[in-house]
Amino acid sequence: MATNKLQVAIYWGAACGGCDVAVLDTNEFILDLAAAADIRFWPIAVDGKYSDVEAMADGELDLALFNGAVRNSENEHVAKLLRKKSKVLVALGSCAHMGGIPGLANLATKEEILLTAYLANPSVEPGNQTIPQARTAIDGMTLEIPYFFKRVFRLADVVDVDYFLPGCPPAPVQIRNVLLAVVKGELPPRGSVVGASDRALCDDCPRTKSEKKLKAFHRPYEIVQDPTRCLLEQGILCMGPATRSGCGVRCPNSNQGCRGCYGPLPGVTDQGAKFLSALASIIDSKDPKEIDEILAGLPDFIGLAYRFGLPASTLQRSYR
Amino acid sequence: MARTITIDPITRLEGHGKVEIFLDDRGAVQDCFFQIPELRGFERFVVGRPIEELPRIVTRICGVCPASHHMASAKAVDGCFGNQVAPLAHKLRDMYYHAHYIHSHIAHFYALAAPDFVLGPDADPAVRNILGVVAKVGLEIGGKVIRARALAQEIQQILGGRFTHLVWCLPGGVSKGLTAGELEQIKPMVAELASFTTFSLQLFRDVVLGNPGYVDLILHGPYTLDVHNMGLVDADNAPNFYDGQVRVVDYEGREICRYEAKDYAQHVAEHVEPWTYLKFPYLKQRGWKGFKEGPDSSLYCATPLSRLNVADRMATPRAQEAFEEMYATLGGHPCKALLACHWARLVEMVQNAEMLERYCADPEITGTQYRVIPDRVTGEGVGIVEAMRGTLTHHYTCDANAICTSANLIVGTTNNNAPIQMVTKKVAQALIQPGKEPDNGILNMVEMAFRAFDPCYSCATHYLPGQMPLTVAIHKNGSLWRELRR
Amino acid sequence: MSFEPKIVGFLCNWCSYTGADLAGTSRIQYPPNINIIRVMCSARVEPDFVLRALAGGADGVLICGCHPGDCHYSEGNYKAMRRYPLLKTLLKEYGVDNDRVRLEWVSASEGQRFADIVTDMTERVRALGPLRLKTDLQTDRVER
Ligand code: SF4
Ligand code: SF4
Numbered sequence: 038m039a040t041n042k043l044q045v046a047i048y049w050g051a052a053c054g055g056c057d058v059a060v061l062d063t064n065e066f067i068l069d070l071a072a073a074a075d076i077r078f079w080p081i082a083v084d085g086k087y088s089d090v091e092a093m094a095d096g097e098l099d100l101a102l103f104n105g106a107v108r109n110s111e112n113e114h115v116a117k118l119l120r121k122k123s124k125v126l127v128a129l130g131s132c133a134h135m136g137g138i139p140g141l142a143n144l145a146t147k148e149e150i151l152l153t154a155y156l157a158n159p160s161v162e163p164g165n166q167t168i169p170q171a172r173t174a175i176d177g178m179t180l181e182i183p184y185f186f187k188r189v190f191r192l193a194d195v196v197d198v199d200y201f202l203p204g205c206p207p208a209p210v211q212i213r214n215v216l217l218a219v220v221k222g223e224l225p226p227r228g229s230v231v232g233a234s235d236r237a238l239c240d241d242c243p244r245t246k247s248e249k250k251l252k253a254f255h256r257p258y259e260i261v262q263d264p265t266r267c268l269l270e271q272g273i274l275c276m277g278p279a280t281r282s283g284c285g286v287r288c289p290n291s292n293q294g295c296r297g298c299y300g301p302l303p304g305v306t307d308q309g310a311k312f313l314s315a316l317a318s319i320i321d322s323k324d325p326k327e328i329d330e331i332l333a334g335l336p337d338f339i340g341l342a343y344r345f346g347l348p349a350s351t352l353q354r355s356y357r
Numbered sequence: 358m359a360r361t362i363t364i365d366p367i368t369r370l371e372g373h374g375k376v377e378i379f380l381d382d383r384g385a386v387q388d389c390f391f392q393i394p395e396l397r398g399f400e401r402f403v404v405g406r407p408i409e410e411l412p413r414i415v416t417r418i419c420g421v422c423p424a425s426h427h428m429a430s431a432k433a434v435d436g437c438f439g440n441q442v443a444p445l446a447h448k449l450r451d452m453y454y455h456a457h458y459i460h461s462h463i464a465h466f467y468a469l470a471a472p473d474f475v476l477g478p479d480a481d482p483a484v485r486n487i488l489g490v491v492a493k494v495g496l497e498i499g500g501k502v503i504r505a506r507a508l509a510q511e512i513q514q515i516l517g518g519r520f521t522h523l524v525w526c527l528p529g530g531v532s533k534g535l536t537a538g539e540l541e542q543i544k545p546m547v548a549e550l551a552s553f554t555t556f557s558l559q560l561f562r563d564v565v566l567g568n569p570g571y572v573d574l575i576l577h578g579p580y581t582l583d584v585h586n587m588g589l590v591d592a593d594n595a596p597n598f599y600d601g602q603v604r605v606v607d608y609e610g611r612e613i614c615r616y617e618a619k620d621y622a623q624h625v626a627e628h629v630e631p632w633t634y635l636k637f638p639y640l641k642q643r644g645w646k647g648f649k650e651g652p653d654s655s656l657y658c659a660t661p662l663s664r665l666n667v668a669d670r671m672a673t674p675r676a677q678e679a680f681e682e683m684y685a686t687l688g689g690h691p692c693k694a695l696l697a698c699h700w701a702r703l704v705e706m707v708q709n710a711e712m713l714e715r716y717c718a719d720p721e722i723t724g725t726q727y728r729v730i731p732d733r734v735t736g737e738g739v740g741i742v743e744a745m746r747g748t749l750t751h752h753y754t755c756d757a758n759a760i761c762t763s764a765n766l767i768v769g770t771t772n773n774n775a776p777i778q779m780v781t782k783k784v785a786q787a788l789i790q791p792g793k794e795p796d797n798g799i800l801n802m803v804e805m806a807f808r809a810f811d812p813c814y815s816c817a818t819h820y821l822p823g824q825m826p827l828t829v830a831i832h833k834n835g836s837l838w839r840e841l842r843r
Numbered sequence: 844m845s846f847e848p849k850i851v852g853f854l855c856n857w858c859s860y861t862g863a864d865l866a867g868t869s870r871i872q873y874p875p876n877i878n879i880i881r882v883m884c885s886a887r888v889e890p891d892f893v894l895r896a897l898a899g900g901a902d903g904v905l906i907c908g909c910h911p912g913d914c915h916y917s918e919g920n921y922k923a924m925r926r927y928p929l930l931k932t933l934l935k936e937y938g939v940d941n942d943r944v945r946l947e948w949v950s951a952s953e954g955q956r957f958a959d960i961v962t963d964m965t966e967r968v969r970a971l972g973p974l975r976l977k978t979d980l981q982t983d984r985v986e987r
């Protein structure tokens with residue numbers, strides 16, 4: 038293809054579509070992008086030609102943005118295909134970066150998930166005994182669907198990833214900045230997190246902060262949050278201290294605690310363990326019994342501390 | 358004659374949406390399957406989470422209509438706390454939801470549906486996209502569309518603090534209210550959106566209705582099904598997106614049932630087939646009768662058109678005019694022409710904009726009583742809203758400590774799973790006949806059918822609306838004969 | 844073949860490591876299953892160290908620091924004290940038995956106490972059997 042325009046593909050695995058909407062949310066910039074790049078493949082907005090991707094030469098794409106986690110054999114297949122065809126592969130969004138919310142499925146087994154969806158739920162057809170199968174034969178016809186993996190993986194578990202662009206979804210302005218950097222050839226070293234800050238969310242949070250000392254945690258349904266004071270100081274869980282900034286402090290600005298979608302701070306591998314330390318340091322007690330009482334107000338720590346990144350954590354899944 | 362069909366198990370796993378067509382000895386369509394290859398398991402992994410966290414987890418079922426899941430979830434969670442909710446919060450949520458509808462309908466109509474109508478179904482696929490539409494209608498209109506969608510997003514941002522994956526609803530209300538200053542910011546945006554909805558209807562008149570070929574395609578193409586309709590209505594039988602009762606009417610307009618959210622499980626059940634991860638909802642009291650049309654069918658659609666089909670009127674005056682014009686043109690109410698969904702979407706958008714205007718003029722909207730603290734955990738709740746792509750049901754239970762113990766979700770697109778199967782088969786049968794070579798035309802035909810539903814497999818499993826990569830495999834005499842892809 | 848647990852011990856330099864040393868020099872018998880890592884303070888033991896030890900093949904982790912009030916850095920062991928219950932909660936949610944991770948205060952003079960803790964812990968972990976997180980993590984990838 039005789040063009041010096043950037044060749045781009047945008048694709049997904051186990052994703053919600055929010056990352057694609059975030060690309061659309063760059064609004065007018067989409068038109069600039071279309072002028073500077075050939076969007077070779079982007080199913081949400083451009084007529085997708087799947088066979089074209091397979092027909093491409095290796096490395097023909099300058100840039101592939103992959104969003105979504107790796108949940109089944111098809112996701113893995115597409116990830117490998119795009120890796121082969123692209124010079125730069127970016128994990129776009131929390132799912133590709135760390136497993137995302139679909140990664141919470143690593144707290145359950147594959148069997149539990151299938152049983153819940155197809156046998157146990159109250160609206161399932163009475164008497165149903167059927168669970169979808171990778172392969173089904175009916176009247177001599179054979180049908181196949183992808184194989185459901187036993188757990189969720191992040192993109193980097195199945196292919197080499199060049200850059201990670203965090204967020205659920207990434208802030209549109211960050212996507213824009215990263216795309217501009219690609220166009221200008223101003224990318225940092227491979228393996229970097231891009232489109233985010235190196236500071237903690239707390240550093241950018243406009244709420245008033247004083248010394249953090251807690252005697253009790255509160256569930257969000259129990260109190261009305263003060264919209265101006267640090268949430269954590271009010272006993273409302275907020276992952277700001279253990280989360281990279283870059284989202285525009287979205288959740289605290291909605292008067293809710295952060296859940297960590299931008300991932301761990303530079304140098305930290307396990308975001309949940311880091312959050313654990315941060316919380317421990319603000320509990321105002323030196324008495325083991327009292328500490329236990331304070332912590333009793335904090336259920337489901339694992340589902341909170343790894344809301345967006347269980348597959349990227351040190352232990353990756355539950356072993357129950 | 359016994360026939361065995363073998364397909365190499367490893368090579369057939371790529372492609373997202375997958376249609377499998379089987380031909381008999383004569384080369385006629387024996388059967389046809391539209392398969393959905395994914396499942397993410399939200400119903401299981403929300404178990405064990407604090408119930409008030411669910412509205413901010415389930416948004417990730419779909420990034421195209423996250424507010425639908427957020428609202429349905431919030432209402433189900435409210436139910437778990439005995440439905441103690443600040444009345445103002447319901448207003449604010451409804452207001453937000455109208456802005457969300459406008460964003461989604463603009464994205465669908467202009468980015469996904471318009472390419473077919475504006476550029477024509479025969480246009481080169483390389484230009485048959487939103488950029489092609491912009492090139493054809495001019496940058497000015499293109500810019501207008503982009504701006505209108507951005508405004509709808511901006512209104513959500515101001516109201517709820519963020520748009521995609523909002524974190525706003527809490528048991529008993531919302532986390533932040535609307536200040537007088539914010540309302541002043543929103544007002545001119547609403548005015549602009551209101552005129553945009555009028556503009557969109559006019560565009561539809563000019564481009565689509567002005568072309569007799571399209572009208573003929575809508576009314577007389579293979580895109581009709583004799584299945585029933587589902588949608589939420591208010592006490593006057595006008596469409597309500599955030600709240601109301603579910604009403605089901607047959608394709609001739611007779612009411613089949615009408616129910617409150619909490620009774621959903623008496624009325625809807627889901628059939629499971631082993632060859633797809635997506636379930637097939639049906640009217641439970643009629644029982645599963647297979648993929649059958651007709652008066653006894655237990656199947657229904659839940660689309661923008663279905664919502665207008667179950668309604669007797671619109672809730673606002675300009676929308677009412679648009680509603681009357683639509684049905685007059687289509688030959689009466691209700692209507693079975695699936696492609697009219699696109700038009701119904703624009704009619705709904707008029708009501709959305711008028712409702713936003715109404716809220717902007719409501720002196721109570723900037724109040725501060727947007728949250729009550731519930732004083733008890735009652736343990737069970739069902740929340741139903743109209744997602745853009747169909748009736749959405751969330752049903753939760755929790756324990757005394759407000760930890761989720763079960764979750765059941767019937768999402769928008771899933772409702773339409775059986776009708777999509779059926780229309781796909783209809784199109785295949787119309788196109789593939791003995792002795793006729795199928796070509797890529799079948800892709801367009803199939804695509805137009807399912808695009809009318811705007812199926813969002815993001816919701817249903819995760820797939821994106823519209824132009825999903827599609828594989829059509831045609832099997833003949835026991836082996837793969839043709840494969841069409843894009 | 845009987846199972847020999849692998850236990851990683853993070854011992855604070857100022858009290859517990861000296862205590863363990865004393866156990867050695869006093870020739871107090873305790874099981875050889877513990878692999879000791881010296882850290883400057885119990886507060887230095889990031890929760891992720893424990894997770895990494897388990898993911899890397901350890902069957903149990905022992906953290907030892909100075910008695911409350913005696914930390915060389917005055918408040919370090921309180922930090923450890925506050926982290927510990929949260930870490931236990933987390934491990935339980937991961938499906939890792941709480942007997943596999945333990946926080947104890949051992950002073951420089953408590954050689955015997957150190958030996959008793961290691962003996963007790965080794966027996967408890969032996970009773971629980973191998974943890975196998977490392978194997979599980981590896982097979983997950985292969986089996987998908
Ligand atoms: S990162 Fe968030 S927005 Fe992106 S696909 Fe995953 S869930 Fe959706
Ligand atoms: S803990 Fe949360 S609310 Fe407090 S400063 Fe950090 S980000 Fe802001």
Ligand code: SF4
Binds near residue numbers: 205297
């Ligand atoms: S506040 Fe936290 S959870 Fe919310 S968007 Fe920002 S990083 Fe993500």
Ligand code: FES
Binds near residue numbers: 909919920
């Ligand atoms: S120095 Fe021993 S615990 Fe801090």
